Amino acid sequence: MAEVKPTLPPTDLSATPVPGIPGMLVIRMPVHGDNRGWFKENWQRAKMTALGLPDFGPVQNNISFNASVGTTRGIHAEPWDKYVSVATGRIFGAWVDMRAGGSFGAVFTTELDPGTAVFVPRGVGNAFQTLEPNTAYTYLVNDHWSTEATARYAFLNLADETAGIDWPIPLERAELSDKDRQHPRLAHVAPVPPLRTLVLGAGGQLGTALRRRFAGREDVDYATRADLDLANTSALFAYDWSGFSTVINAGAYTQVDAAETSDGRAAAWAVNATGVAALARVCIEHGLTFVHVSSDYVFDGTSTVPYTEEAALAPLGVYGQSKAAGDLAAATVPNHYLIRTSWVVGTGGNFVATMLNLANRGIEPNVVNDQFGRLSFTDTIAAGIDHLLATDAPAGTYNLTNAGDPASWADIAEETFAAAGRERLSVTGISTAEYFAGKQVAPRPLNSVLDLAKISATGFTPQDQHEALRSYLAGHISDPA
Known part of the structure; x- marks a missing residue:
């Protein structure tokens, strides 16, 4: 005593x-x-x-x-x-x-x-x-x-x-x-259990990776969109938050092109901006830690150097604008981790899965070669979030992607085709302007490279994107035997 x-x-x-x-x-x-x-x-x-x-x-x-x-x-x-x-x-x-x-x-x-x-x-x-x-x-x-x-x-x-x-x-x-x-x-005496963590958007690509990351943790709960919809602010305010210490928002409206339509614009702002603002208010009122996942689309992609966490917001399209608004709301929470990612790859539909499907079908695609960035594998994002929470890292904004040399979408497509046993020349690189000529689509940032110095300084080292890509492809390519 x-x-x-x-x-x-x-x-x-x-x-x-x-x-x-x-x-x-x-x-x-x-x-x-x-x-x-x-x-x-x-x-x-x-x-x-x-x-x-x-x-x-x-x-x-x-x-x-x-x-x-x-x-x-x-x-x-x-x-x-x-x-x-x-x-x-x-x-x-x-x-x-x-x-x-x-x-x-x-x-x-x-x-x-x-x-x-x-x-x-x-x-x-x-x-x-x-x-x-x-x-x-x-x-x-x-x-x-x-x-x-x-x-x-x-x-x-x-x-x-x-x-x-x-x-x-x-x-x-x-x-x-x-x-x-x-x-x-x-x-x-029954020991007092720890406060819990709630993962929102648990049915999506990142939510699935967070389920894997926190498997076996009895202090983590999960809510899919059907359980708790970010667009339903009344449900967010009515939810019983008394047993929680942390909210991880892995949910978002991510249909970049559809966000340019009248219906999509309303949906994007309801989820990415209004819903996030409601969550921020909940976290402030209940003293919760707020982990919110954002996007490289909050920048216009005109920078000639990687974007740091302090770079000025300059979104080009509706999706990016709604995400930027959500960022501003999330940052009002005293204990927040605003996670910026790019080019997300996880379970389900994503660019790499699409390219692998095309390679397996013998299709030779045109792929843009003037947009540069790094892939963000969802397991890497989940590991980074876990690291920030477990180490009680200083609150704030963190860029979190895989590491390594930046690449274009065409570079990633060529690596995918080569892993599938196809010729790299099966992929034809073209400019963004050529690819989207005559199409009603959202503008894309040409430079999506995010500076990783800040999160690296906390002791977290993201895996090289090319190594991660090879591991991902090895797990998704069927054994020819």
Whole structure:
């Protein structure tokens, strides 16, 4: 059982991690006194987040007034984070980690006075005993209390032998409720499960890859368009987000040419812009991490160098414009990962699959040779998303494609034909203008190459696109025997 003894009021603000209970912090704060009394900054967001406290977004402030010494309350693990302090008086506080995992059952105790506070992560059981009369115990929480929320509490008996809390005033002489006396021992407590991740667009190419990536993870849920449609903002707002910490939006309207029609234009904006804006609002209101997948089409392709994450948005067509609008909305979420991809290849219909089909049928296609980029295999995108979340990388925009030398669509087609046993010369390279002459189609960016330095700096190294292409083709070409 870890214990920290109180000291004289500090002259500097500090935050110290609690040994054995991940995410829990002890905060010491200056208390300024004179003949009139004292003053302190009990919660100062800018200063405290700079020290490492989570920007946990409190929405409710509660005060428990305790008239007598020995009043004892807990042990309760609520489904929210708490910032606990004392306005007047002094308490002995006890905390037990009741989250599933290796720290389950870890115990920490310390005294709190007006110069001390603690940050208590969701799922850590909280209890206290007053050491002075007229003690005002106060706490900020980042979710609103409701009767429904109490069903997600976890409780532990104050006298649990495993926790072995050394209460200053023995419990038989303390003031506590009958309900607190009846709580179960640790051996009978169901660990508090972690907050969950929801993958939207789980039926698409990227959603399928995320299912593979997170296979076996019990803390990941999936929703297809039939389950939760991005175009239905009412359904998004009505969804129960209370058990989630992260939303991965793998859904989008991707019919680039159809987006130029009246019906397609409305559908593209409903999903890629309005739906994303609604999701962003949900994430802000519920304090969720938002992973949103975007596109090289937010650029006009006129750059002579790879596009960095800071490049100015300049979409050419309706699809790109709707995606750019979604990007702006997603970036309003404090903890967001905006993922920019290009030339996506995954399970189902895609350019490489189309070229392989043409090669197998003996067709010799014309393919544009003046658009350059890198393929983004969905397994690479899924691995990159997993990496950013698992490493708690800094929030922001990240380019995420496969690596290696850029290529044209004609180059990719030639590699595909060669792998299928056809001559590279079966593919004829032509310009974009020639290919689309006389057709009503969306404009395409000629340069779709995205700079990968930022995501590489986080420790993630995407596979070379040509190696990934060979692996993909090897898995999709039938054995001639």
